[in-house]
Amino acid sequence: MYEENHLLTSLAHQAQQAPDRVFARRAGLPDTSRADLFDGAERIAAALLEAGLNDGDRVAVQVEKSLEAVQLYLGTVLAGGVFLPLNTAYTVSELAYFLGDATPSVVVCDPAKRDAIAPLAPGAHVFDLASDGSGSLMQAAATAGSFTTARRGPDDLAAILYTSGTTGRSKGAMLTHANLLSNAETLRDFWHFTDADVLIHALPIFHSHGLFVATNTALLAGAAVIFMPGFDPEAILDAMPEATAMMGVPTFYTRLLQNTRLTPQTARNMRLFISGSAPLLAETHRQWEAATGHRILERYGMTETNMNTSNPYEGERRAGTVGLPLPGVELRIMADGAEVAPGDIGVIEVRGPNVFKGYWQMPEKTAEELRPDGWLITGDLAVQDADGYVSIVGRAKDLIISGGYNVYPKEVEEAIDDLEGVEESAVIGLPHPDFGEGVVAVVVANGAVTEADIAGALAHCLAKFKQPKHIFMVDELPRNAMGKVQKKELRDRYAGLFATQ
Ligand code: MCA
Ligand code: AMP
Numbered sequence: 001m002y003e004e005n006h007l008l009t010s011l012a013h014q015a016q017q018a019p020d021r022v023f024a025r026r027a028g029l030p031d032t033s034r035a036d037l038f039d040g041a042e043r044i045a046a047a048l049l050e051a052g053l054n055d056g057d058r059v060a061v062q063v064e065k066s067l068e069a070v071q072l073y074l075g076t077v078l079a080g081g082v083f084l085p086l087n088t089a090y091t092v093s094e095l096a097y098f099l100g101d102a103t104p105s106v107v108v109c110d111p112a113k114r115d116a117i118a119p120l121a122p123g124a125h126v127f128d129l130a131s132d133g134s135g136s137l138m139q140a141a142a143t144a145g146s147f148t149t150a151r152r153g154p155d156d157l158a159a160i161l162y163t164s165g166t167t168g169r170s171k172g173a174m175l176t177h178a179n180l181l182s183n184a185e186t187l188r189d190f191w192h193f194t195d196a197d198v199l200i201h202a203l204p205i206f207h208s209h210g211l212f213v214a215t216n217t218a219l220l221a222g223a224a225v226i227f228m229p230g231f232d233p234e235a236i237l238d239a240m241p242e243a244t245a246m247m248g249v250p251t252f253y254t255r256l257l258q259n260t261r262l263t264p265q266t267a268r269n270m271r272l273f274i275s276g277s278a279p280l281l282a283e284t285h286r287q288w289e290a291a292t293g294h295r296i297l298e299r300y301g302m303t304e305t306n307m308n309t310s311n312p313y314e315g316e317r318r319a320g321t322v323g324l325p326l327p328g329v330e331l332r333i334m335a336d337g338a339e340v341a342p343g344d345i346g347v348i349e350v351r352g353p354n355v356f357k358g359y360w361q362m363p364e365k366t367a368e369e370l371r372p373d374g375w376l377i378t379g380d381l382a383v384q385d386a387d388g389y390v391s392i393v394g395r396a397k398d399l400i401i402s403g404g405y406n407v408y409p410k411e412v413e414e415a416i417d418d419l420e421g422v423e424e425s426a427v428i429g430l431p432h433p434d435f436g437e438g439v440v441a442v443v444v445a446n447g448a449v450t451e452a453d454i455a456g457a458l459a460h461c462l463a464k465f466k467q468p469k470h471i472f473m474v475d476e477l478p479r480n481a482m483g484k485v486q487k488k489e490l491r492d493r494y495a496g497l498f499a500t501q
Contacts, residue, residue: 001038004151006177007158008078010185012038014195014222021195023219024067024227027235032067034222040068044075046144047137051106051125055080055150058160060104060121062086062095062113064131065205065229068138070215072108072129073159073205075141077177080150081106083159084172085206087405089463092116098162099124102172102360111135131229154178160360161208163303164408172360173304182353183306184216186326191272191297192313193245195222200239200246202228208303209277209404214247237261245272249404250280250436253296257287267292272313276301276322277404278436279392285319298322300392302378304356304369305329308348309390321389322382328352332375333384347396348382349375398487400429400437405465407439409487412458412466416441419457421449426477426485427468432498440497441468442490444476470497 001016002008012034014021019035026032048059059076061084063069076083084102086095088110099107099121109117111128118126127137152158158180160172187193199218203210218225226239233256236246246252253275256262273288276299288296299310300322308331311323325331332339335346351374358366369377379397384390400407409427416425423444432438443454451471458467472494478486 002078002149004149005078005080006152006154006156007181008074008149010181011074011216011219014219018195018222021222022224024070024225025198026067026227037067037071038074040071040141041074041078042147043141043144044068044071044137045079045149046147047127047140048075048079048081048106049147050140050144051127053079053081053106055152056082056157057106058082058084058102058104059106059108060084060086060099060102060124061108061206062088062090062117063108063110063129064088066129066131066133067227068129068133069205070227072137073211073215077152077158078147078149080152082157085159085161085211087206087463088204089465091461091463092120093461094463096120097170101169102160108137152177154181155357157357159212161303164406164411171362171365174357174360175306176357179306179354179356180212180216182328184212184220186328186354187213187217187307187310188221190310190313190326191217191245191274193217193221193223197221197223197245197271198243199223199225200228200236200243201225202231202236202252203247203249204230207277207404208301208306209247209249212306213276213301231255233259234261237266240266241269244270245274246270247274247276249277250275250284251278251403251434253280253284253288254434257284257291262291264291264293267294270294272297274299276307278401280319282320295319300380300390304376305350305352305378306354308350308352308354308378311389318389321385321391323390324388325350325390326352326354329354330375331384331390333382333390334377342386343383345381345383345393348378348380348390348392350378351375400427400439402429402432402437402439402465403435407466412439412441412462412468415458415461416443416454419445419449419454421446422454424477424485426487426490428487428490428494430491430494430497432469438469438498439466440494441471442477442494443471443473445473449473470494 015034022031024032059081128135129137159175162170295317301307311317329352333346340346381394412427425443429437478489
């Protein structure tokens with residue numbers, strides 16, 4: 001099936017072998033078989049082609065999580081398009097940049113946002129898709145004519161996912177068919193996913209974690225997913241006795257640990273709990289083992305690479321480490337242009353079939369991070385012990401990770417500094433018991449500007465998860481002799497802010 005299409009022929013292989021086998025289970029709805037999944041994807045592909053999609057055209061998508069949205073991903077790739085998912089939290093002003101930069105030929109959005117979004121992509125065909133599957137996309141899919149699989153090879157683009165930059169504008173990471181397929185095959189094998197698995201899928205599907213790590217791996221392995229609209233601890237605990245695996249960000253684990261229904265009995269059928277996207281505290285690892293009898297398997301990845309390292313499936317899962325380089329992924333730790341000695345800190349660089357093709361229309365940015373010989377400079381600071389286990393100890397990039405979402409302080413600072421009466425600002429991440437890190441702004445402004453003014457203004461231009469949870473007004477920012485703002489001093493000053501929340 002779909003032999004001409006490098007990624008889809010593999011993702012659909014299990015559907016061809018066992019079309020009636022369940023792919024998705026959803027509360028209150030009939031199960032969706034693998035045949036049904038790809039049937040819908042084909043009809044969407046036909047609708048996209050009728051809307052004028054050409055090979056390599058971007059399909060920009062900002063919709064609530066639904067199975068139809070998964071079919072839209074598959075249908076886009078089947079039709080030869082490039083899937084471009086966008087966080088549902090993005091505001092219209094954030095979307096204006098993404099749509100302007102990516103110049104999609106098709107945009108799919110929530111019906112409620114259609115009037116605001118359509119003018120941002122002049123010339124694009126706009127469909128809408130609601131969380132219940134209603135809207136013009138599925139109407140067009142229902143009546144679309146015949147469909148031919150697009151011919152797409154390993155090196156062709158399958159997706160672009162935007163990641164923010166430490167300076168300047170967000171960058172679209174270009175991922176090829178081979179990038180996605182090679183990583184999904186590695187993860188299926190390394191984590192022992194088979195058609196006996198039932199994966200709890202509560203992650204959003206606009207990022208690599210929920211879209212590629214969870215969905216592609218399950219598709220490839222022939223596994224079923226319990227498909228949830230979002231994270232709800234009660235729903236997860238209801239599903240757990242029927243499930244064998246779960247993937248989540250650390251916030252999933254800390255929140256579930258607060259629920260007394262989490263017991264070895266609830267987790268009796270589970271074989272694997274995987275965590276990633278942000279650091280999992282060693283303490284959470286220990287508490288989880290005490291509560292369930294399972295040792296969480298922590299792994300490390302990036303939008304630009306999918307997954308790079310993982311703790312072993314069968315060997316020792318070491319709390320506080322992200323494990324070893326995955327098969328096929330080369331990893332080195334560099335400082336001052338050379339590899340460091342074991343135990344010394346440096347920046348992680350990775351190379352392999354998973355490493356992206358570069359940033360969309362940004363050759364200079366690509367050249368800054370992707371070396372000509374294929375090594376990607378990740379910006380993550382780490383040490384590797386004598387056994388090869390990697391521990392991430394910090395970031396060379398100024399980045400906050402809140403509940404698994406990346407927040408670039410520079411972007412928030414620029415939005416604050418643009419406000420009338422603000423002189424300057426520094427945005428920092430502070431330890432947060434629920435989100436890992438919480439965003440905090442420290443602002444110097446004239447006396448007329450209040451915290452509420454700033455919060456009110458940011459609500460219009462920044463996604464909720466980027467908005468500071470606290471804003472401090474100060475007379476001046478601490479600086480070193482070179483005049484550089486000392487963020488460490490600010491982090492120390494406000495360190496316990498979220499301790500009791
Ligand atoms: C929601 N809020 C947040 C976050 N999520 N604030 C900061 N950080 C967040 N992550 C806001 C809400 O708007 C709300 O604001 C308030 O915080 C509380 O919301 P709550 O209902 O508790 O949030 P939630 O809807 O339960 O969401 C929390 C969540 C979610 C389940 C942790 O953020 C999530 O699904 N995160 C997963 C992110 C992810 O998939 N990352 C993968 C990136 P108010 O109450 O004021 O309205 S891919 C990646 O990183 C690489 C490739 C990798 O390695 O995986
Ligand atoms: P993103 O841009 O959303 O793909 O985020 C990638 C970044 O998330 C990485 O560069 C790391 O800084 C971070 N990250 C992902 N997994 C882990 C992990 N297990 N531990 C620590 N940081 C992680």
